[in-house]
Amino acid sequence: MLEVTGLHAGYGAIPVLHGVSLAIAQGESVGILGHNGMGKTTLLRTLIGALRTTAGTVRFGGADITRDAPHARARLGMAYVPQGREIFPTLSAMDNLRMGLVKTGERSMATIEALLEDFPRLKPLLERPGGSLSGGEQQLLALARALAGKPTLLLLDEPTEGIQPSIIEEIAETLAALRDRMKLTIVLVEQNLEFIAAVSQRVLVIKRGQIGDEIPREHLGDFEIMSQYTGVHG
Numbered sequence: 001m002l003e004v005t006g007l008h009a010g011y012g013a014i015p016v017l018h019g020v021s022l023a024i025a026q027g028e029s030v031g032i033l034g035h036n037g038m039g040k041t042t043l044l045r046t047l048i049g050a051l052r053t054t055a056g057t058v059r060f061g062g063a064d065i066t067r068d069a070p071h072a073r074a075r076l077g078m079a080y081v082p083q084g085r086e087i088f089p090t091l092s093a094m095d096n097l098r099m100g101l102v103k104t105g106e107r108s109m110a111t112i113e114a115l116l117e118d119f120p121r122l123k124p125l126l127e128r129p130g131g132s133l134s135g136g137e138q139q140l141l142a143l144a145r146a147l148a149g150k151p152t153l154l155l156l157d158e159p160t161e162g163i164q165p166s167i168i169e170e171i172a173e174t175l176a177a178l179r180d181r182m183k184l185t186i187v188l189v190e191q192n193l194e195f196i197a198a199v200s201q202r203v204l205v206i207k208r209g210q211i212g213d214e215i216p217r218e219h220l221g222d223f224e225i226m227s228q229y230t231g232v233h234g
């Protein structure tokens, strides 16, 4: 479904990605593990088209989208939950969710009502301003808002950053359930070993702007071994 070949990108004259190649099948959930500054956010921003690809190709659902603008990629089914979540702080949680419908133009609330069954923690919070929710609640809201647009590929940038452990576990369970039920394809960049192991079927390691090792499936969840691949500790 997503095929990236020899991807280069950066900021002005500063190169950050030096030939990233990866292939992700429909319905697969792939984690990309890496330290701060290794290019995780840059990779996701290049995949959604917010940063220009300077060399290489991105194919999505068989089409070459390397030069497509972000809105065109969104229309094809890509959704992105950025680091920091970008909830509209003064809009209510419900209005934040409604913003997620803009992509499909849906007017009825059926999608949101169905989604809330997967996000029960949001139900009593819907009238509150988005900015008054805790970090974990905002992350759940950002996920639900992204899913309201009915994406086929969900790109997540460090969803556990700054979030208390009890909600991290809930977010992992919610994502794993959605992945299994909706056959969502997920690309998750993270440095939280436990979370990435709970959500991903495969984990790739990014180092200095390139994909290095793939951690063998049998080692997912063995945090000592995982940390040897990256130097990231659980």
Ligand SMILES: Nc1ncnc2c1ncn2[C@@H]1O[C@H](COP(=O)(O)OP(=O)(O)OP(=O)(O)O)[C@@H](O)[C@H]1O
Binding pocket: 011, 014, 016, 034, 035, 036, 037, 038, 039, 040, 041, 042, 043
């Ligand atoms: N807007 C920018 N202008 C110039 N350099 C940038 C910019 N954003 C990021 N960088 C640099 O690009 C490199 C990769 O950053 P990136 O944010 O992709 O890393 P990351 O792996 O996501 O790390 P983090 O977890 O800290 O966000 C870093 O050296 C960073 O300083």
